[in-house]
Each structure stands twice: as C-alpha cells, then as structure tokens.
Amino acid sequence: MQNIRKNVNLSSLNTFKTGGNARFFCEVESENELIEALKFAKENKLEFFIIGNGSNLLLSDNDFPGIVIKIIIKGKKIEIKDADYSVVSAGAGESFDDLIIFMADNSLSGIENLWNIPGTVGASAVQNIGAYGAETKDFIFLVEGIDANNFEKFSFKNNECRFGYRESIFKKNKNLIITKVSFKLNNVFLPNFSYPSLKEYFSGRKNFDVREIIEAIGKIRREKLPDWKVLGTAGSFFKNPIITEEEYSKLLEKFPDLPRYDAGKDFVKIPLGFVIDKICLLKGFRVGQVGLFEKQSLVIVNYGGADFSEIDNFAKIIEEKVFEKIKVRIEREVENIF
Numbered sequence: 001m002q003n004i005r006k007n008v009n010l011s012s013l014n015t016f017k018t019g020g021n022a023r024f025f026c027e028v029e030s031e032n033e034l035i036e037a038l039k040f041a042k043e044n045k046l047e048f049f050i051i052g053n054g055s056n057l058l059l060s061d062n063d064f065p066g067i068v069i070k071i072i073i074k075g076k077k078i079e080i081k082d083a084d085y086s087v088v089s090a091g092a093g094e095s096f097d098d099l100i101i102f103m104a105d106n107s108l109s110g111i112e113n114l115w116n117i118p119g120t121v122g123a124s125a126v127q128n129i130g131a132y133g134a135e136t137k138d139f140i141f142l143v144e145g146i147d148a149n150n151f152e153k154f155s156f157k158n159n160e161c162r163f164g165y166r167e168s169i170f171k172k173n174k175n176l177i178i179t180k181v182s183f184k185l186n187n188v189f190l191p192n193f194s195y196p197s198l199k200e201y202f203s204g205r206k207n208f209d210v211r212e213i214i215e216a217i218g219k220i221r222r223e224k225l226p227d228w229k230v231l232g233t234a235g236s237f238f239k240n241p242i243i244t245e246e247e248y249s250k251l252l253e254k255f256p257d258l259p260r261y262d263a264g265k266d267f268v269k270i271p272l273g274f275v276i277d278k279i280c281l282l283k284g285f286r287v288g289q290v291g292l293f294e295k296q297s298l299v300i301v302n303y304g305g306a307d308f309s310e311i312d313n314f315a316k317i318i319e320e321k322v323f324e325k326i327k328v329r330i331e332r333e334v335e336n337i338f
C-alpha cells in the first residue's frame with residue numbers, strides 16, 4: 001500500500017486529544033483501499049483499529065503496535081425517491097453534519113435533530129447516535145461494508161444491525177467495517193418535538209422548516225455543550241443507566257425526585273446528570289485538568305494537557321461515587337482504546 005505512514009501520533013486525530021503513536025497509519029478513501037489496508041494488516045500479523053473523527057474515543061497514551069485505518073470514504077446520493085420517502089446513501093467517511101445539510105438541500109428531513117454531533121456517517125451506525133429524541137436506528141435503511149475476516153462485502157438491513165441504546169452489531173464485531181450507510185428520509189417535513197426544550201423553542205410558531213430546526217439545535221447545543229474544537233472532550237462520557245422497575249422503586253424511596261423514562265417492558269432509564277448533580281452533589285467536580293462540564297455532568301472535559309490515565313482515573317472516581325450512592329454500575333459511552 002502506498003500511503004501507509006509510520007509512527008503517527010494520534011492525539012490530533014481524536015477530540016479528547018490523548019494518545020500515543022500508531023506504528024502504522026493510513027487513510028482510506030474507497031472500499032478497495034480499505035481491503036488493501038486490511039490485507040497489509042493480515043500479511044504483517046498486525047492488529048488494526050478503525051477510526052472516524054475520533055469523537056467517541058479515549059485513547060491510551062501507549063503506542064499502538066498495529067495499524068490505525070482512518071475511513072475517509074466520501075459521496076452522498078439520493079438512491080430512491082418514492083412518494084413518501086427517499087433513500088439517501090453516504091460514504092462512511094462523510095461527516096454526519098454534511099449529510100444533514102445534503103438532506104436539507106434536497107428538501108428531505110428526519111435526522112435534523114442529530115445536528116452538530118461531530119462524528120462520521122460510518123460511526124453513526126456503530127454507535128446508533130442519539131440526541132433530542134432522535135436516533136439513527138430510526139432512519140438507517142442499509143449498512144454496507146467489508147468483513148475484515150474474509151475481505152468480502154456485507155450488507156445489513158436495519159433489522160439485522162441489532163440496534164440498541166448506543167449499541168449495534170458493529171460495536172461488538174470489530175471485523176465489520178462500514179463503508180456506506182443508507183438512510184430512509186421523509187419527503188414531507190414532520191418535526192420531532194419529543195424533546196421538551198426544542199418544543200419550547202418553537203412554541204407559538206407555525207411556519208418553519210428543517211433548516212430552522214437545525215439552527216435551533218445548534219443554538220441549544222452551543223449553550224449546553226463544550227466546543228470540542230477548543231476543549232478536549234468526547235461528549236457524554238457515560239450512558240444513562242437502565243435499571244429494572246423494582247430497582248427504580250427502591251431508589252425512589254430514598255430519592256423521591258428521581259426522574260424516569262420508560263425503557264421497554266419492566267425497564268426504566270434514569271438521567272445520570274440528575275444522579276451526579278443532585279444525589280452525588282458533584283456538579284462541576286474537577287481533579288487537576290479534568291472535570292465534569294459545568295452545564296452538563298455527563299460530559300467530561302480535558303481542560304488542557306490531561307493524559308489518558310488522568311481522564312480514565314477521573315471517570316473511575318465518578319463511577320465509584322455513583323455506585324456508592326445508588327448501587328448501580330454505570331457504563332461508559334466513550335470507548336477506552338488500546
């Protein structure tokens with residue numbers, strides 16, 4: 001392969017700004033280049049790691065002895081235009097925001113509530129990204145890619161992707177590398193106001209379009225989240241815990257204000273931000289250069305120069321403090337790598 005580089009530092013390739021050197025690194029802009037890179041890994045008995053925009057990772061500062069493959073496969077296309085919906089495909093390396101702009105430019109809608117999530121289209125299917133009452137699983141039509149075990153193409157329909165809360169078949173099966181995702185989008189604009197602050201933003205207004213939703217989401221997010229171009233972060237570090245109805249009832253006896261959201265039969269999702277702020281009393285908690293973002297406690301911020309262990313240890317403190325108070329083991333949304 002021609003464009004393989006050696007000893008590439010990874011800290012500028014992820015939004016937390018941590019990471020050591022990758023022994024090998026390459027960018028792939030097509031399926032064929034991806035296959036070549038995977039064959040290089042196999043022939044040289046190297047581990048590989050796939051990276052998009054690096055916005056959901058906490059990279060170890062140790063060097064990675066294998067090859068990091070960055071997916072930059074581009075292209076956006078309307079594949080099907082039916083009476084009610086359209087199917088739009090996008091290369092896995094497209095930024096998710098660019099896909100949303102393409103959607104709005106073509107008078108389509110559906111994924112606008114996911115505006116301003118700084119990842120790639122490929123990772124949006126891995127992670128089943130979600131925000132403001134929308135998740136990619138509700139729009140994904142087809143996920144295509146290459147199976148690193150045999151270099152053959154795969155193509156999964158939505159119901160084969162095993163989507164869950166920030167979960168999918170791709171998260172557990174690292175051999176499945178996504179090259180293209182197709183989304184089923186609406187021809188007629190139907191705003192998703194299931195999130196109260198968005199509904200409030202438009203209260204009393206009648207005529208607005210998908211671009212105004214995008215603008216509103218951008219504004220709401222700017223008020224609540226750190227700017228990842230300025231501060232090291234990977235957005236929400238932890239998942240909101242999902243517990244049983246029985247566990248929730250017990251917690252309610254101790255913490256009568258604890259909010260709940262239904263999470264399927266017999267399960268309840270509880271807002272971790274509330275637990276951290278109001279039960280653990282850790283709002284804005286900080287150790288050295290690492291802290292909880294003042295306006296959103298699920299978000300951990302690298303205020304400057306913190307390394308992997310400082311962030312990882314800080315996250316462990318939060319995990320322990322939450323367990324001490326509510327006896328629930330919280331899970332990370334961000335992936336610890338290497």
Ligand SMILES: Cc1cc2nc3c(=O)[nH]c(=O)nc-3n(C[C@H](O)[C@H](O)[C@H](O)COP(=O)(O)OP(=O)(O)OC[C@H]3O[C@@H](n4cnc5c(N)ncnc54)[C@H](O)[C@@H]3O)c2cc1C
Pocket residue numbers: 015049050051052053054055056057071092116117118119120121122123124126127128129130131170176177178179225226227228233234235236335
């Ligand atoms: C400020 C900020 C706000 C955020 N807000 C949200 C939010 O509201 N909702 C939300 O859900 N997330 C949010 N995130 C998290 C993150 O942006 C998403 O998880 C995003 O989808 C990650 O995309 P990425 O391209 O950066 O993936 P990466 O971080 O590069 O990779 C994530 C995982 O996907 C794998 N992967 C990447 N591309 C591929 C591929 N083509 N094929 C197979 N595997 C692949 C990687 O190996 C890794 O395991 C936020 C992050 C930040 C920094």
